[in-house]
Each structure stands twice: as structure tokens, then as C-alpha cells.
Amino acid sequence: MTSTQVAREPLIRRVRRKAERMFGPAGIFFKGFLKHPAMVGAILPSSRRTIEHVLSVVNWDECRLFVEYGPGVGTFCRPVLEKLRRDGMLIVIDTNPDFIAYLQKTIGDSRFVAVHGSAAEVEEIIRANGFEQADYVLSGLPFSTLPEGVGPAIMAATHRVLRPGGAFLVYQYTARARELMGKYFPRIDKGLELANVPPCVISWGWKD
Ligand SMILES: C[S@@+](CC[C@H](N)C(=O)[O-])C[C@H]1O[C@@H](n2cnc3c(N)ncnc32)[C@H](O)[C@@H]1O
Known part of the structure; x- marks a missing residue:
């Protein structure tokens, strides 16, 4: 792992956890987007x-x-x-x-x-x-x-x-x-x- 990756890892994990706690299903969806952006393809669920x-x-x-x-x-x-x-x-x-x-x-x-x-x-x-x-x-x-x-x-x-x-x-x-x-x-x-x-x-x- 490069030094940039080491520095970014904890921040991404923290954002995922925070989003999940704050926004319920939308947070879980956003967490899924951060993990697999190309497969999820959207940051918010449909209206x-x-x-x-x-x-x-x-x-x-x-x-x-x-x-x-x-x-x-x-x-x-x-x-x-x-x-x-x-x-x-x-x-x-x-x-x-x-x-x-x-x-x-x-x-x-x-x-x-x-x-x-x-x-x-x-x-x-x-x-x-x-x-x-x-x-x-x-x-x-x-x-x-x-x-x-x-x-x-x-x-x-x-x-x-x-x-x-x-x-x-x-x-x-x-x-x-x-x-x-x-x-x-x-x-x-x-x-x-x-x-x-x-x-x-x-x-x-x-x-x-
Ligand atoms: C844009 S999201 C759809 C979200 C949801 N249906 C909505 O309306 O809010 C795309 C979803 O497709 C899933 N996905 C991507 N490739 C897939 C595949 N080959 N087969 C089944 N699901 C897949 C992703 O994991 C993600 O949950």
C-alpha cells in the first residue's frame, strides 16, 4: 500500500460509517457507492x-x-x-x-x-x-x-x-x-x- 493509500483509507472508512449512521438506507447505499462506484453507478437511491x-x-x-x-x-x-x-x-x-x-x-x-x-x-x-x-x-x-x-x-x-x-x-x-x-x-x-x-x-x- 502506498503512503497516499494509507492516508486515505481511514478517512474513506470514517465517511462510510458516518453516512450509514446519519442517513439510514441512503447512507448504506452511499457506502455501497464508495466501495464499488462503477457497479453501483449512483450516489442516491431513486426518487x-x-x-x-x-x-x-x-x-x-x-x-x-x-x-x-x-x-x-x-x-x-x-x-x-x-x-x-x-x-x-x-x-x-x-x-x-x-x-x-x-x-x-x-x-x-x-x-x-x-x-x-x-x-x-x-x-x-x-x-x-x-x-x-x-x-x-x-x-x-x-x-x-x-x-x-x-x-x-x-x-x-x-x-x-x-x-x-x-x-x-x-x-x-x-x-x-x-x-x-x-x-x-x-x-x-x-x-x-x-x-x-x-x-x-x-x-x-x-x-x-
Ligand atoms: C444504480 S444502483 C440501483 C439502486 C436502486 N435500484 C435504486 O433505485 O435506488 C445499481 C445496483 O446494481 C447492482 N449491480 C451492479 N451490477 C450488477 C449485476 N451484474 N447484477 C445484479 N446487480 C448488479 C449494484 O450493486 C447496485 O445495487
């Missing part, structure tokens, strides 16, 4: 307006399996569970073990399963939970900073896993994910949410 906007296309009566990639500290999980039918299931997948442990500790709902893994493994993960297809998949993944090849693998697996008529709901801070999405989802509806830090681009990709 309430973003959540409602992204979920506005979902037909909840027909939703038995809802999957979320990159739930972070669960900003979308609680609103999804509020709307989800009683016999529905929400499976969330995140590569950050701290976020998964936090969700397992704080969300006690029998319809909720939090899995530590990559979104690219969605097919194996839903099969292990008794499903062959998903009705909706939601993503807050930072597609532009994911390692090489991971974005296309996730898009392809998501297209395979969705039932016909199902949708991939994607919110991002740039429109770049939409270009990648267009290769797998020929029909994409577009939206923009300004009441978010930073404003976000929303894409709803439909499986025909």
Missing part, C-alpha cells in the same frame, strides 16, 4: 416519482413473478410489494452482498426473495425458485459501466426469461442502455423523469 413512473405500465393483476436487478437498499422493493398480488413473488438479484444482507434483514415478506448473484444468471435463479418465466423485469443497473460483455449477456437472458407480452423496465442516467436494449427488444416505449438526482431516462422494452 418516489421515478418509482411511480417506471412502474406505471405494469398490469399487477397479471403479474405472478416480478424480478428486479440491482435493488440496492430496496427503494423499489417496498412499492412493488405494496402493489403485488398476494400469490405473487418478487425476486431481486444484486452482486453486492452487503445490499442483499440488508434486504434480507429488513424486508420480512413471504413473497420476497433476495439473491446474491449477477443478473446474467436470472434464468437459473428463477428456476431455483420454481419459475420458468417472468412477467416483468426491472433494472437499475449501470449498463454503461458494467464489465465488457456483461450488458449484452443480461439483455439476452432477460429477453429469454420474459413471457410474451411481458416487459423489461429500465431506468438509467444516460440513453446508452437503450441502444443496447434495441438489439433485443424491437418495441421500446420511452420516458424521462426529471424529479430524480440526476434526472433519469426510462425505457420499457416489450416482448412480443
Whole structure:
């Protein structure tokens, strides 16, 4: 470790601990960002307006399996569970073990399963939970900073896993994910949410 690293280490640790104590879930999210900036890709969880906007296309009566990639500290999980039918299931997948442990500790709902893994493994993960297809998949993944090849693998697996008529709901801070999405989802509806830090681009990709 260089002398600069030695000097910076304790400060970063102190900031993480302080943020977690002061801001609850937002602090845990910020701590996750400091640890893995490229994988988390945002310093604040999504706003309430973003959540409602992204979920506005979902037909909840027909939703038995809802999957979320990159739930972070669960900003979308609680609103999804509020709307989800009683016999529905929400499976969330995140590569950050701290976020998964936090969700397992704080969300006690029998319809909720939090899995530590990559979104690219969605097919194996839903099969292990008794499903062959998903009705909706939601993503807050930072597609532009994911390692090489991971974005296309996730898009392809998501297209395979969705039932016909199902949708991939994607919110991002740039429109770049939409270009990648267009290769797998020929029909994409577009939206923009300004009441978010930073404003976000929303894409709803439909499986025909
Ligand atoms: C921008 S944050 C989304 C936060 C949250 N959904 C929200 O609305 O506030 C991105 C999340 O994606 C997760 N992530 C990154 N790469 C992933 C992958 N390949 N599979 C699953 N989750 C991943 C990160 O750990 C992080 O929790």
C-alpha cells in the first residue's frame, strides 16, 4: 500500500460509517457507492416519482413473478410489494452482498426473495425458485459501466426469461442502455423523469 493509500483509507472508512449512521438506507447505499462506484453507478437511491413512473405500465393483476436487478437498499422493493398480488413473488438479484444482507434483514415478506448473484444468471435463479418465466423485469443497473460483455449477456437472458407480452423496465442516467436494449427488444416505449438526482431516462422494452 502506498503512503497516499494509507492516508486515505481511514478517512474513506470514517465517511462510510458516518453516512450509514446519519442517513439510514441512503447512507448504506452511499457506502455501497464508495466501495464499488462503477457497479453501483449512483450516489442516491431513486426518487418516489421515478418509482411511480417506471412502474406505471405494469398490469399487477397479471403479474405472478416480478424480478428486479440491482435493488440496492430496496427503494423499489417496498412499492412493488405494496402493489403485488398476494400469490405473487418478487425476486431481486444484486452482486453486492452487503445490499442483499440488508434486504434480507429488513424486508420480512413471504413473497420476497433476495439473491446474491449477477443478473446474467436470472434464468437459473428463477428456476431455483420454481419459475420458468417472468412477467416483468426491472433494472437499475449501470449498463454503461458494467464489465465488457456483461450488458449484452443480461439483455439476452432477460429477453429469454420474459413471457410474451411481458416487459423489461429500465431506468438509467444516460440513453446508452437503450441502444443496447434495441438489439433485443424491437418495441421500446420511452420516458424521462426529471424529479430524480440526476434526472433519469426510462425505457420499457416489450416482448412480443
Ligand atoms: C444504480 S444502483 C440501483 C439502486 C436502486 N435500484 C435504486 O433505485 O435506488 C445499481 C445496483 O446494481 C447492482 N449491480 C451492479 N451490477 C450488477 C449485476 N451484474 N447484477 C445484479 N446487480 C448488479 C449494484 O450493486 C447496485 O445495487
